[in-house]
Amino acid sequence: xxxxxxxxxxxxxxxxxxxxxxxxxxxxxxxxxxxxxxxxxxxxxxxxxxxxxxxxxxxxxxxxxxxxxxxxxxxxxxxxxxxxxxxxxxxxxxxxxxxxxxxxxxxxxxxxxxxxxxxxxxxxx
Amino acid sequence: xxxxxxxxxxxxxxxxxxxxxxxxxxxxxxxxxxxxxxxxxxxxxxxxxxxxxxxxxxxxxxxxxxxxxxxxxxxxxxxxxxxxxxxxxxxxxxxxxxxxxxxxxxxxxxxxxxxxxxxxxxxxxxxxxxxxxxxxxxxxxxxxxxxxxxxxxxxxxxxxxxxxxxxxxxxxxxxxxxxxxxxxxxxxxxxxxxxxxxxxxxxxxxxxxxxxxxxxxx
Numbered sequence: 001x002x003x004x005x006x007x008x009x010x011x012x013x014x015x016x017x018x019x020x021x022x023x024x025x026x027x028x029x030x031x032x033x034x035x036x037x038x039x040x041x042x043x044x045x046x047x048x049x050x051x052x053x054x055x056x057x058x059x060x061x062x063x064x065x066x067x068x069x070x071x072x073x074x075x076x077x078x079x080x081x082x083x084x085x086x087x088x089x090x091x092x093x094x095x096x097x098x099x100x101x102x103x104x105x106x107x108x109x110x111x112x113x114x115x116x117x118x119x120x121x122x123x124x125x
Numbered sequence: 126x127x128x129x130x131x132x133x134x135x136x137x138x139x140x141x142x143x144x145x146x147x148x149x150x151x152x153x154x155x156x157x158x159x160x161x162x163x164x165x166x167x168x169x170x171x172x173x174x175x176x177x178x179x180x181x182x183x184x185x186x187x188x189x190x191x192x193x194x195x196x197x198x199x200x201x202x203x204x205x206x207x208x209x210x211x212x213x214x215x216x217x218x219x220x221x222x223x224x225x226x227x228x229x230x231x232x233x234x235x236x237x238x239x240x241x242x243x244x245x246x247x248x249x250x251x252x253x254x255x256x257x258x259x260x261x262x263x264x265x266x267x268x269x270x271x272x273x274x275x276x277x278x279x280x281x282x283x284x285x286x287x288x289x290x291x292x293x294x295x296x297x298x299x300x301x302x303x304x305x306x307x308x309x310x311x312x313x314x315x316x317x318x319x320x321x322x323x324x325x326x327x328x329x330x331x332x333x334x335x336x337x338x339x340x341x342x343x
Contacts, residue, residue, distance in 0.1 A: 019150075019294060039259055040308065071304045078301035081256050087294040091154060092301065 010067035013054065013096050015106035016077060020088040023058045032083045033063070037076035049073055054099060060107045062099060070095055129317045133157035134299040135324035137181065138206060138228060138249065138287035144170040144178070146293055152176045154298040158324075160204050179328075181206055184218075191217040199223035202331050206249075212237075219246050225327050226285055229254070231269055238276040245330075247323050248277045252305050253289035256297070270309040283326065284311070284319035 002008075018024065030053050038046045049069040054062040065073040077090045093110060096102035137160040141147035144161050148170060151159050158177035161170070172178050181204035184194045191207065191214065198205055199222075207218040209230030218227050219241040227241065228249030241248065250273065254266045277284055286306055290296040297305070303316040311319075329335060334342040 039263075071307055074301055074304035075308060078297050078305050079256050081294065087292065089294045089296065091298050 009050070011064050011097075012067050012070055013099055013102040014063045014065060014070070014073060014077070015060070015093040015096065015102040016063060017060050017091050017093055017110065018058075018088055019091070020083070020086050022086050024083050024086065024088065026053070026056045028083050029053065029056060029061070032080055033076065036080045037073070040076055040079060041072060045072070049076070051076070060093075060110070062102050062107075129313065130155075130300060132317060132321035133325070134320045135159065136287055136290070136296070136320070137179075137204060137226060137285065137324055137327070138162065138183075138251075139290045139296075141290070142292060144168070147290065147296070148172055148176060148178055150293040150296055154296060156299070160324075162206065179204055183208060188213040188217045192221045195221045195223050204327060204331065209233075216240075219244060225330075228285075228287065228289075229266075229269065230273065233269075233273050233276050235276060235279070238280040238282060241282055242280040245283070247283035247285045247327065248273055249285040249287055250274075250306065250309075250311075250319070251287060251289050252297070252302055253287070253295060255305055255308060256288070256295070267309050274310060283323045284315055285323045286316060286319040 033051060033053065034046065037049055037051060041049065048066060049072055050066050051073060052064045054064050063073065074092055077092060080088060080090055082088065094102065094106035096105055134156050135158045136151065136156055139147060139159050139161060140163050141161060144164055148159060152173040158179060160179040160181040162181045162183050166180055170178055182198050183206045184191060186194050195205060205224050206226045206228060207214070207224060208228050209215045209218065212232045215227065215230040215233065215237050218224055219237050222244045224244065224246050226247045226249045229251040230237070230248070250270055255263060258266060286302050288295055288297050288302065299320055302320065303313055306316040336342070
């Protein structure tokens with residue numbers, strides 16, 4: 001059953017991008033995000049942050065968290081540096097109130113702007 | 126509220142293996158410049174548009190030699206950095222005029238903070254330690270950072286944030302660095318100033334027009 005709107009938890013969606021040498025599986029990423037957050041804030045803090053990975057395609061992903069805990073989630077993501085021996089760094093592209101907003105505003109925008117670095121490389125060579 | 130992130134951000138302590146790549150990634154993350162340490166000054170680094178690369182020197186010496194080394198580089202336009210450690214290293218570093226940044230000093234106390242304030246030395250916080258360590262080791266580093274921050278606030282020292290990146294995977298974007306710095310009680314304003322105002326201050330001091338605090342050729 002649905003709860004009344006004032007008691008419903010307020011959520012935010014973080015669009016993020018992973019930089020890594022090899023692709024990382026969804027399962028490994030979920031485990032590492034939870035590990036990192038628990039390592040910083042403990043079990044109680046992690047339950048308040050309530051992170052859950054909504055979608056992930058190997059490079060871009062969307063993570064749901066509690067509205068008031070955006071900074072904590074960011075810190076948790078930023079402290080991930082190694083997944084199964086692969087060096088990674090996660091950058092948060094933006095925060096939105098809906099999955100659609102996060103995808104359209106940040107992830108598709110990034111894909112549109114993508115060809116730029118390649119062109120630069122060609123110039124250098 | 127978000128306007129604080131319109132500032133120009135700098136990371137003043139990087140040891141890139143591939144400086145060109147590091148500059149490109151730094152630009153993408155929203156930095157306006159990085160300080161490269163331990164590279165040959167003649168080496169050519171391809172610098173992206175609207176991005177600056179500065180050269181720095183990290184002084185690693187015995188406590189008795191640190192003063193001499195700082196005096197040697199004082200006149201140059203290199204950014205001088207000492208990676209702090211035991212008390213005698215920190216003391217030698219902050220008591221010598223001309224040092225720009227003392228990063229992550231252990232056993233920091235009020236006497237050293239006073240000396241750092243007199244010689245306008247900034248205190249650096251090495252977030253790379255928080256990113257790379259876990260468990261007990263991270264707790265120890267966080268504890269040191271709490272103490273350093275407490276002294277820095279009391280004596281109004283300039284703060285400085287860095288990721289001490291060696292590869293591009295060690296680098297973090299400014300907003301992420303602000304989030305990490307909240308782990309040891311730094312406010313958002315302090316963290317943003319630590320990445321934009323303090324580096325700009327150091328650069329101003331290095332410019333040829335600068336003579337002494339308060340005296341400048343306009």
